[in-house]
Amino acid sequence: MEAADYEVLSVREQLFHERVRECIISTLLFATLYILCHIALTHFKKPAEFTTADDEDATVNKIALELCTFTLAVALGAVLLLPFSIISNEVLLSLPRNYYIQWLNGSLIHGLWNLVFLFSNLSLIFLMPFAYFFTESEGFAGSKKGVLARVYETVVMLMLLTLLVLGMVWVASAIVDNNKASRESLYDFWEYYLPYLYSCISFLGVLLLLVCTPLGLARMFSVTGKLLVKPRLLEDLEEQLHCSAFEEAALTRRICNPTSCWLPLDMELLHRQVLALQTQRVLLEKRRKASAWQRNLGYPLAMLCLLVLTGLSVLTVAIHILELLIDEAAMPRGMQGASLGQVSFSKLGSFGAVVQVVLIFYLMVSSVVGFYSSPLFWGLRPRWHDTAMTQIIGNCVCLLVLSSALPVFSRTLGLTRLDLLGDFGRFNWLGNFYIVFLYNAAFAGLTTLCLVKTFTAAVRAELIRAFDCRCRSPVSPGHLGRPSTSDLQLGVGGRKLDTAICCPGLEGCPGVGGPQDLESERVGGIGELSCLHCCII
Secondary structure, eight states: OOOHHHHHHHHHHHHHHHHHHHHHHHHHHHHHHHHHHHHHHHEEEEGGSSSSOOOHHHHHHHHHHHHHHHHHHHHHHHHHHHHHHHHHHHHHHOTTTOOOTOSSSHHHHHHHHHHHHHHHHIIIIIIIIHHHHHHOOOOOOOOOOOOHHHHHHHHHHHHHHHHHHHHHHHHHHHHHSOOHHHHHHTIIIIIIIIIHHHHHHHHHHHHHHHHHHHHHHHHHHHHOOOOOEEEEEEOHHHHHHHHHHHHHHHHHHHHHGGGGGOOOOHHHHHHHHHHHHHHHHHHHHHOOOOOOHHHIIHHHHHHHHHHHHHHHHHHHHHHHHHHHHHOOOGSSOOOOEEEEEEEESSSHHHHHHHHHHHHHHHHHHHHHHHHHHHHHGGGOOTTTOOOOOHHHHHHHHHHHHHHHHHHHHHHHTSSSOOOOOGGGOEEEEEEEEHHHHHHHHHHHHHHHHHHHHHHHHHHHHHHHHHHHHHHOOOOGGTTTTTTTTHHHOGGGGGGOOOOEEEOOOOOTTSSSSOOEEEGGGSTSSSOOOOOOOSSSO
């Protein structure tokens, strides 16, 4: 062989080895994500659905769980996609000729973006609908029962759903862009249909992030306050413990003596309330035993970090809005502007890149908190060892929609200057100046509104309470010391109690004689009750 042939062969071998190396790295990364997601779903699934007497249902649920694990791993990969690309770019800039990081190159990053795009389409369009129909199917009428019969029914339902979605997308494309070329391009399933459909799903995800993220940024402070131990100046744990003990004793008294009240009682509900109070008391005991460092230093630092991150997020969006007004070069672009390993994506260099990664993770966590805090998706919140299979499927779909829209969301808000790679950069609406500008303005306005409402809620509640107390009539002398309805609802330490007060007129009871619902008795028009000695539910 001549020298030229050896050179060609060496180049082909090098390309082959690089391809194999990229496949191995991608497989290891996805396997790690898959294991983590499988562990997480195992802790949330309902064990009764996997240990039923019917082996067929248990097998179906196990298959659906594996599909959900795959989808959740893809969602986690979509979250890590943009931070991994930013960090990789900074590493390539800092160590351009290092032998040990030759595996980290632009080809690997582009391949990961394309794989996430492919698996996201596969999960949203095929796997998750298949998992849902599979768990709900029973087989066609007259066919032999079994897992295979369920598979046949699920495949038929999935084909019908695919045709329905394909028709809807074709009609939407014809309405939006009345062009023969655009309609004919829909016949190209791989090159146009999947990216167009994923663009529509991503647009819905970006709109969902627009609503959930501001709500989550406001909720992060209260959620963190519940998880951490507050200083004694802001929280009196002793008072909360006494209140829990009072409620538990009252409920235990009603369970032990159910005949002392003429009202019908739900004993199962009372037992559940006692168990909840006991769990709450154990948590309060653990929080009371927290160290002084954790109590006096952890909470202030956490609140300070949340305040700084929220301020940086709003400031970044405001700066991006000004850049859009001044120069349209700040508009999000596609893969044609990408240059990994050549220039930093932050004006502050590596420090700015780290800040970008932290902000992206913070906004993603905030969006998930806001998603589960919204009234529309409150019932979808997973519960520890008590989440049904259909609920797990719904959570995986929603998390995948949110996470797959995160790169577009971050680039639209100007959190990073990294251009979207792969098919993510083919979204046509990203180049529309008015859509991008209105989206940034709406995000900044909603975030400011939610934060102002959250931080002023305590002040507004105190003003309303003070005004309400001023407008009340004075208590009559004959009923001094008796608790009012508002006092009973607030309970000890300002906590709301689920109470129902009645007086059966037993001997020795200080209330009035005869059974009656004391909540209907009003003294002086201020809603006072006559007795607190008979029953507390």
